[in-house]
Amino acid sequence: MQSSKLIWVIILLCGCLSSCFKEEPLNAECDIESVWVHTDNPDDFFFNRTDTIINVPYSKSEITFYVKRNSDITHMAPMFKITEGATIEPANGSLQDFSRGPVTYKVTSQDKQWNRVYNVAFQERSRTVTDTLKFDFDNYELDKEYGKFYVWYDKNEDGKTTYLWATGNPGFRYAYSTMKDPDRYPTTPIAEGIDGASVKLETRSTGAFGVINNKRIAAGNLFYGFFDTKYVLTETMKSTNFGHPFDKTPIKFEGYYRYKSGDKYQDKNGNEIPGKKDQGSIYSVMYRNHDNAGNEVMLHGDDVLTNPHIVAVARMVDVTGTEDWTKFELDFKYFDNIDETLLNNYGYNLAIVFSSSYEGDHFEGAVGSTLLIDKVRLICKKTE
Template sequence: MRILKYMGMTAVLCIGITSCFKEEPLNAECDIEKAWIHYENPQESTWNLSDTVIKVYSAENTIIFKVRPGTDRTRLAPMFITTEGATIVPESGTMHDFSNGPLAYTVTSQDKDWQRIYNVAFTEEHRTVRDTIAYDFERVFLFTDPQTKKQYYKWSDLKEDGTEANNWASGNGGFSMASPSAKADEYPTTPNADGYDGKCVKLTTTKTGPLGQGARMPMAAGNLFLGSFITQTALIDALRSTHFGLPFDKKPVRFTGYYKYFPGEKFQDRYGNIEEGRVDKGAIYAILYKNHDNDGNPVVLYGDNVQTSEQIVAKAIMPEVRPTSEWTEFDLSFDYYENEIDMEDINNFKYSLAIVFSSSDQGAYFQGAIGSTLYIDKVKIICEKTK
């Protein structure tokens, strides 16, 4: 009997040990996490050395390396880090011709069940010729988020050479996670046909769904800004999900445009408590900042420091977005903190410009009034004339 009991215990132990050594399921992720390039003459090929390394976020399917005009793009060998066990075709580090446009790379997951295609491009970054940069918000399209599989609106502009800029971002990606059942026209940032001239952008502070409520993010302000939004961190660290600003090679002096604004009826905090007597406020501002620190490391501004960072050299902030049902012009001057701007650094894209619009100025902290609505159209950045 003891022998049988011992044999039974041994069998159980063996089963337990076997289960401990059971193979883990193969990874189903098929993402590029980082891309980089080595140039023989980096100073002649790129404006900034930091442009040779790109961190790739999961919502992005396009990887763009910016190069100086005239850079030889016929023999380049970008390298990639992918998610664990994934394979990439063409192989990382192989030489290819990028002079005729993007090259498609296919990433296959370790379990072979999933694939994802990335378009990798090397685009010439030309210095801006115009002294006035205009944004009319006519180029709007439905974007399918590769992470949430939801569709929402995005905006872009054409560069002077006719290529797509893909310069505008919003918090729509975060809203797609907080309110997964919402339709594209129910998102906080949407197009509107009744602009000052043609289409405009409509920004609305909107109630989120159960996921947003549970994460103490009961609302999402409509916003639009130059920069990028990182969808996968939106419900974890919303303030750091907004990356404000893009490299800019002019000295801006004025920031103009047209707006309409309607504050919502009841202002509430992030816990849903109504604050009697408090009226919501919109936000319209532009920031110029140094995009590298003193050690040459790249810098980007976030939701928690976009107006306070020590990297800021100039601001153009509308002190009060007054409620108005008529299209109203704003014309703001850039207030410079430094007497002298390094024009060589300006010419080498070492400053970034952030333009920010929001239907609730405290929206980054999930405070505001549901229904607050800001319309924006015909925005211009007027720069110091090139000598």
């Protein structure tokens, strides 16, 4: 009798569990989390073994593998890690000819209601020919994923478009997801530059979202690197990834700026600190992008000026109020000698950082603090 009752309990329990499982909603996410390429001879294609895998930021839909010149990219088979239950087309691991240009991949969610399109490319990493890199910030557009905020791009020496500049605008979108005016974001273009457009960085309030998440301000920022929204609400400092591979030795960092501090400086808890004035940030950093064990190194908000792999820094100490366009000229201070072999194999990253609040990464500063930037130049050591 006891055995019979036990069997019925098990049957009822299994039925309940089955019902619960059936009611669980299907996954609505459709993202590429990472992509990698396997080759028998990776050193023939890539400068570093870690270049064979890319962890894809949530906000990024353009994925580029950088390869050595004259690499055969006609038969490459990328493998993708995608969100659970999603599908990808063309098929995961299928052979593709990337010599014809980027290949478009479509990821469809498990519930079949959503999809995202990614462009995957293999591109030869071109050498930096000029000794002076010029950034005038005249090229910008609305982001392709959401169409809500501005992004900046350049043309490299081969005439190709490169998206090497990033901002915290994708993170600000979490605070005001329904905002339709891109000019109300922290980083925007303005026409009143020295010659053409310039960039306006303004510290903004994050409203109710900021109070709930204890992130009350969003400093306007612009940096050479990329922004990963995956960490916005958890490890915020990890959202900012500073630097791109670089093959020159920088000696001077210069440009023009204007700065105005906001009226009320507040700490991370929203308390006003009477008498304290906000300041901006302007600096550039050169660092080794791999450690001695061959592991990739990337600087983030918590170590961009302190990481032990930094070899040189050019930093403006006091970015304070100036109504007129003012030139800054900064020499790079070196802490270690440049390894020419490493340099030629893109073993260093260069980061450039601008922010309207120097403590903005800790969510401290003054709403309304504004930094304008234009005609930035990176002057490098001349090569024969």
